[in-house]
Amino acid sequence: MIRLVLPQHLRTLAQVQGEIALEVAEPVSIRSVLDALESRYPVLRGTIRDHVTLERRPFLRFFACEEDLSHQPPDTPLPEPVASGKEPLLIIGAIAGG
């Protein structure tokens, strides 16, 4: 089971609290996690990655195990602690604006 942490606004939108647990088929990657997330919570489609290009939205970042994974190709396998559920994958909104 993959553990996922969303920004507050997306938790509100998806009507979830705290972490989300997702069943994700191997190999676990950013793409497969987001596919599973959007499949379970269709309201989140388009909010993390663009509907058409599937590019990550510019003000969001992916972190896990104290690493910024935002710029790696989306099919890159996630670190083992994320794939095994020991560590969560964090989706974080940029702290910007006023």
Place this chain on the structure above:
Amino acid sequence: MSKVRVLVGTHKGAFILSSDGKRKNWEVSGPFFAGWEIYHMKGSPAAPNRIFASQTSGWFGQIIQRSDDGGKTWSTPGGEKTPTPGPEPPAPSNKFAYDTSAETGAPLTTHQWYDGTQHPWEFKRVWHIEPSLTDPEVVYAGIEDAALFRSDNGGQSWHELAGLRGHGTGPHWQPGAGGMCLHTVILDPSDPDRIYIAISAAGAFRTDDGGKTWKPINKGLHSQYIPDPNAEVGHCVHHIAMSPRKPGVLFMQKHWDVMRSDDAGDTWREVSGNLPTDFGFAIDVHAHEPETLYVVPIKSDSEHFPVDGKLRVYRSRSGGNEWEELSKGLPEKDCYVNVLRDAMAVDTLDDCGIYFGTTGGQVYGSADSGDTWMPIARDLPAVFSVEVQTLA
């Protein structure tokens, strides 16, 4: 007894202001979608408890919300949580993909950018939602970068009416300071195939065949920054209003100039008359008097606030040219707010109510056609849009 519901979209959420027909005491509910920009909310004339909202964010993109109980509860059409993950989720209510298909679409060309170069079209947000006058399942959305979309299933999925973007002048359209937005959609109650739209800064367009083909309707508009006096497009139209009692008579607040058309936009003439400044954004028409219109003059395009710090609505009872200042109940000094293009609306009670919201977070209302005003909400976030529903 009649009731009035004022739908307010703001920089940080949506609010609903409710009153009985006297319109003296107001109840505020909200914020809905707290922290998100709500560009527009509008109720369905065919099913008034159905309300659509455009919820948007620079971080998370576009969401379409819908209420079927007058704003008490909301959902994203087709976005409900699925019991188990599946390969094909329901139709995405927030997907606005330009139609580039050979059958119904138009090639995704480029439009003019601020520096004069060409720039690709990119979806950014929904500026305006216009529900059908007769069918609660049909709703239109005006988006940035400018295009018109339609949903036939209550907002669950959207398709572009690509004839507008593809009719040929697209490469000459350019963004205004707020982006290249399609901000005005007017449905003609006398002709279901006729729709008017306006784009900043391309101009006004009309379809007479339900959105398949479009023509620019900008003859008579003159813009200082366009050298060609007969330019077909490029005009910075801020807003258009039309009385359902007199379809085909249109009133426009252009960047500068208040304009009028008596032939469904084919030609325009200026009716700014004695306004203290003819720059502004909002314009609307009295519900029962199709020659009575309202504007909020703003000092200039470089100073977006009222002249001399006095917030004023101007009313013409003669279809333009002769204007009277309406000030009773409005700030007399030190007022430096703006009133945005979609932030004025009218109710349809016998004594017509007029409402407008400011970037300072006030919503003002008049229950006597503009003679006197009172703040019906004072301290909201900056107001983007105001719509009114008159309920039996």
